[in-house]
Amino acid sequence: MTSLSAPVTSKPSPIDLLLKHDKPVPRYTSYPTAAAFEPMGWQEMADQLARPSAHPLSLYVHVPFCRHACWYCGCNRVTTQLGSKVVGPYLEALTKELELVTASMPQRRRLSQLHWGGGTPNYLNAAEQTLLWETISKHFDADADLEASIEVNPEFVDRPQAFGLRQLGFNRISFGIQDADPTVQKAVNRVVPVDQLRRVMGWLREAEFKSVNVDLICGLPLQTPERFRKTLDLVRELRPDRISLFSFAYLPEQLPLQRKIAADDLPSPRERLAMLEEANQLLTANGYEAIGMDHYAQVGESLAIAARQGSLHRNFQGYTTGGELELLGVGPTAISQFTHLFAQNQRDLKAYYRCLEMGHLPTERGLMVRDPDVLERRSLIQAVMCRFKVEVEIARFQEEWEDLKSLAADGLVTLDEHQGQGSARVTTEGRWLLRTIAAVFDPQQRQRASGSRLL
Numbered sequence: 226m227t228s229l230s231a232p233v234t235s236k237p238s239p240i241d242l243l244l245k246h247d248k249p250v251p252r253y254t255s256y257p258t259a260a261a262f263e264p265m266g267w268q269e270m271a272d273q274l275a276r277p278s279a280h281p282l283s284l285y286v287h288v289p290f291c292r293h294a295c296w297y298c299g300c301n302r303v304t305t306q307l308g309s310k311v312v313g314p315y316l317e318a319l320t321k322e323l324e325l326v327t328a329s330m331p332q333r334r335r336l337s338q339l340h341w342g343g344g345t346p347n348y349l350n351a352a353e354q355t356l357l358w359e360t361i362s363k364h365f366d367a368d369a370d371l372e373a374s375i376e377v378n379p380e381f382v383d384r385p386q387a388f389g390l391r392q393l394g395f396n397r398i399s400f401g402i403q404d405a406d407p408t409v410q411k412a413v414n415r416v417v418p419v420d421q422l423r424r425v426m427g428w429l430r431e432a433e434f435k436s437v438n439v440d441l442i443c444g445l446p447l448q449t450p451e452r453f454r455k456t457l458d459l460v461r462e463l464r465p466d467r468i469s470l471f472s473f474a475y476l477p478e479q480l481p482l483q484r485k486i487a488a489d490d491l492p493s494p495r496e497r498l499a500m501l502e503e504a505n506q507l508l509t510a511n512g513y514e515a516i517g518m519d520h521y522a523q524v525g526e527s528l529a530i531a532a533r534q535g536s537l538h539r540n541f542q543g544y545t546t547g548g549e550l551e552l553l554g555v556g557p558t559a560i561s562q563f564t565h566l567f568a569q570n571q572r573d574l575k576a577y578y579r580c581l582e583m584g585h586l587p588t589e590r591g592l593m594v595r596d597p598d599v600l601e602r603r604s605l606i607q608a609v610m611c612r613f614k615v616e617v618e619i620a621r622f623q624e625e626w627e628d629l630k631s632l633a634a635d636g637l638v639t640l641d642e643h644q645g646q647g648s649a650r651v652t653t654e655g656r657w658l659l660r661t662i663a664a665v666f667d668p669q670q671r672q673r674a675s676g677s678r679l680l
């Protein structure tokens with residue numbers, strides 16, 4: 226007897242589809258991205274600051290110092306044990322920069338957001354933190370509902386520090402867990418015992434921070450689904466308001482310290498995806514909403530509400546609720562972001578000091594963005610990254626529409642066409658590759674893929 230069998234058309238598995246589309250892409254915290262910045266003098270920034278504006282600002286203050294270097298870290302930082310010996314001159318420089326910035330402004334501006342990032346802002350001792358806060362207060366008026374946030378390394382947080390930061394005026398705080406497993410922690414030179422992480426969360430809750438965020442990294446060396454599960458169990462126990470779940474950006478050619486991490490020790494793409502998916506399932510089953518590509522927020526938290534209402538925004542600090550606020554960055558490498566101008570400060574600390582000694586703003590690179598095509602692409606990329614759907618006139622974006630069709634064939638987006646208007650909506654599977662979908666509207670990425678992969 227012969228059996229008639231239909232030809233077997235094997236459907237690619239979700240992981241195969243993700244691997245197929247997972248290429249190096251930017252994180253799209255801006256468009257154009259910082260990679261497109263060109264050398265730029267301080268005058269453009271001074272001209273921008275001189276424009277009258279009644280709108281409040283978001284102020285980013287970079288604190289570059291760390292006591293030791295975590296090998297995975299891609300942030301701009303300076304490792305030093307010198308403490309106040311380096312912090313003293315640094316605070317003087319920041320004071321000078323703030324004076325130059327506000328002297329360029331025709332009126333006193335309000336702040337609706339303030340963020341201290343790093344590096345490690347809690348490298349500063351209590352007196353230094355107070356001095357920096359007071360310096361900022363001298364130059365800006367704080368909105369009554371100012372969102373003031375700070376990034377801290379939990380290794381150096383104690384109870385007085387938690388209360389001190391809250392009393393100063395911070396109402397949001399973020400600390401890195403990365404991975405709670407001792408083997409993984411040792412493999413990346415970042416050892417913070419679980420008991421300390423528990424104590425830190427206890428103090429932050431006791432001090433009544435409105436929102437506590439933790440950072441996790443998926444894809445670290447020696448991380449396995451079993452080990453990562455323990456980290457997720459800890460996170461469920463700590464119940465932060467927000468979670469940033471980053472995919473490890475391993476770029477040893479650009480980041481020399483990452484060369485201490487052997488590529489062979491990294492989990493495979495399949496393991497990495499398994500960990501990301503398990504995290505997604507666990508968190509969404511435990512009262513968190515997935516926001517964008519790498520954030521989770523408790524249902525009812527402001528980021529989750531903004532995501533639902535379509536008012537989520539993205540800037541150099543990641544996802545925010547602050548709408549189209551102008552972003553002013555101070556400190557080395559800090560980026561200021563206005564509708565038509567990006568300006569980035571000197572990367573090198575000595576060069577940053579030199580500019581201020583010479584009495585001018587420390588701008589090193591930047592970009593003026595006036596081209597309407599670029600501005601339109603910016604809003605399309607923002608729509609994908611923040612609202613997870615995008616609408617275009619197909620005749621004007623034919624190539625992009627074709628690319629979206631091939632992503633749709635693999636289930637990453639769903640498409641609708643109506644009278645020449647096309648709309649693409651990111652599917653649950655597609656959320657993992659949000660950046661790849663956004664990159665459809667980025668002509669530079671069509672020429673040459675650059676950035677980091679998900680897996």
Ligand SMILES: C[S@@+](CC[C@H](N)C(=O)[O-])C[C@H]1O[C@@H](n2cnc3c(N)ncnc32)[C@H](O)[C@@H]1O
Nearest residue numbers: 297298299300343344377378401440471473474
């Ligand atoms: C500027 S760091 C500040 C954190 C703070 N200094 C600490 O140590 O907890 C911000 C976060 O970026 C993430 N990060 C740093 N390097 C990364 C990389 N190569 N890939 C993915 N995430 C990274 C980490 O989760 C880290 O907590």
Ligand code: SF4
Nearest residue numbers: 291294295298344378
């Ligand atoms: S993760 Fe934090 S403490 Fe570690 S090197 Fe990076 S900025 Fe410094």
